[in-house]
Amino acid sequence: MTRATAGAVSGELEALGLITVDSRPAGGGRGRPSHRLAVDPAGPVVIAAQIHADGLSVTLAGLGGQLVQPVHLPLPAATDPARMLRAVAEAGAELARSSARRCLGAALALPNPVTEPDGTALAALHFAWPSGTPVADLFAEQLRRADLGPRARAPFPSAVANDANLAALAEHRHGAGRGARHLLLVTSGHRGVGGALVIDGRLHTGSAGLALEVGHLTVDPQGRPCQCGNRGCLNSETDPDALFAAAGLTPDPDRPLLGQARALARSAAEDPRAREAVERVVDRLGLGLAGMVNILNPDRIVLSGLHLDLLAAAPERLAAVVADRCLWGRSGRVPIVPAEVTHAGLVGAAELAWEPYLDDPQAVAG
Numbered sequence: 449m450t451r452a453t454a455g456a457v458s459g460e461l462e463a464l465g466l467i468t469v470d471s472r473p474a475g476g477g478r479g480r481p482s483h484r485l486a487v488d489p490a491g492p493v494v495i496a497a498q499i500h501a502d503g504l505s506v507t508l509a510g511l512g513g514q515l516v517q518p519v520h521l522p523l524p525a526a527t528d529p530a531r532m533l534r535a536v537a538e539a540g541a542e543l544a545r546s547s548a549r550r551c552l553g554a555a556l557a558l559p560n561p562v563t564e565p566d567g568t569a570l571a572a573l574h575f576a577w578p579s580g581t582p583v584a585d586l587f588a589e590q591l592r593r594a595d596l597g598p599r600a601r602a603p604f605p606s607a608v609a610n611d612a613n614l615a616a617l618a619e620h621r622h623g624a625g626r627g628a629r630h631l632l633l634v635t636s637g638h639r640g641v642g643g644a645l646v647i648d649g650r651l652h653t654g655s656a657g658l659a660l661e662v663g664h665l666t667v668d669p670q671g672r673p674c675q676c677g678n679r680g681c682l683n684s685e686t687d688p689d690a691l692f693a694a695a696g697l698t699p700d701p702d703r704p705l706l707g708q709a710r711a712l713a714r715s716a717a718e719d720p721r722a723r724e725a726v727e728r729v730v731d732r733l734g735l736g737l738a739g740m741v742n743i744l745n746p747d748r749i750v751l752s753g754l755h756l757d758l759l760a761a762a763p764e765r766l767a768a769v770v771a772d773r774c775l776w777g778r779s780g781r782v783p784i785v786p787a788e789v790t791h792a793g794l795v796g797a798a799e800l801a802w803e804p805y806l807d808d809p810q811a812v813a814g
């Protein structure tokens with residue numbers, strides 16, 4: 449854009465309180481010096497939240513994936529949808545009240561598929577929520593009941609989405625997926641496997657929000673039973689439980705499962721039993737990734753959760769299994785890289801909550 453247009457746009461964003469413009473631009477170089485722009489550190493925030501198997505995480509987030517203060521809470525004793533979402537809304541409202549910054553909206557990451565556009569939860573097996581629970585409506589209702597303080601925008605928009613989708617958005621904008629045009633993310637958290645695809649900067653969520661449910665790809669017809677009723681799904685062959693089973697070990701039920709599984713994968717360098725288990729699970733993961741590569745033709749694959757540690761433990765083996773099954777063209781050489789964003793679910797939720805204002809900055813003034 450021309451210098452005049454850039455000046456008009458930056459002036460508008462500054463007037464909305466979103467950015468700061470350095471009044472004494474840096475010199476040096478040829479031509480007229482440029483003004484330096486930055487996200488306003490006192491600018492507005494959104495509430496970003498995540499429900500996962502080990503608890504709730506809530507934070508405020510400014511523009512550009514800048515998390516302010518992540519708070520981690522244990523799961524409430526009662527895990528029915530209304531009570532869980534009330535706990536999230538109240539924790540977020542408390543952060544909003546105690547901040548001097550305006551709060552513009554909220555978004556929540558959930559560990560289960562969320563339909564679009566109606567925002568219902570399907571197969572929410574972690575907490576035994578009924579399939580079809582209207583999570584987007586329930587979250588909006590709990591936010592309306594919560595005391596968001598005098599600096600909250602009215603009306604106060606909110607949104608809910610699947611955590612793997614939001615992690616992919618976070619990696620694409622702020623992490624290992626920057627610059628990729630067709631980014632595939634595959635992750636294993638507590639139980640099961642999630643996937644997501646970002647095409648040209650936008651999530652591909654399918655006709656009803658349910659695309660990329662990659663967990664039920666068959667990678668071993670004689671494998672371990674999956675909760676879907678089949679055997680040998682990617683879910684049941686490459687998640688933390690699968691790694692423990694492959695090693696012939698039982699995880700400690702009183703400690704977070706993912707952390708234990710990641711430690712087991714990292715011990716593969718010195719422990720032959722862990723090494724064998726990692727290789728077995730990596731082979732299954734490679735078969736699943738190869739199937740996805742052949743269908744989706746991504747230009748980058750980001751692995752997170754336990755899959756990040758499996759990649760670190762056996763990078764050549766994983767790449768070889770994938771390449772072996774993708775015999776044509778560049779798909780056989782797709783880079784497989786570790787995720788980089790800390791709290792990717794929260795960063796992705798922040799992106800989702802910011803979405804209306806990224807599309808139309810003037811809405812900040814509303």
Ligand SMILES: [Zn+2]
Nearest residue numbers: 664674676681
């Ligand atoms: Zn399955």
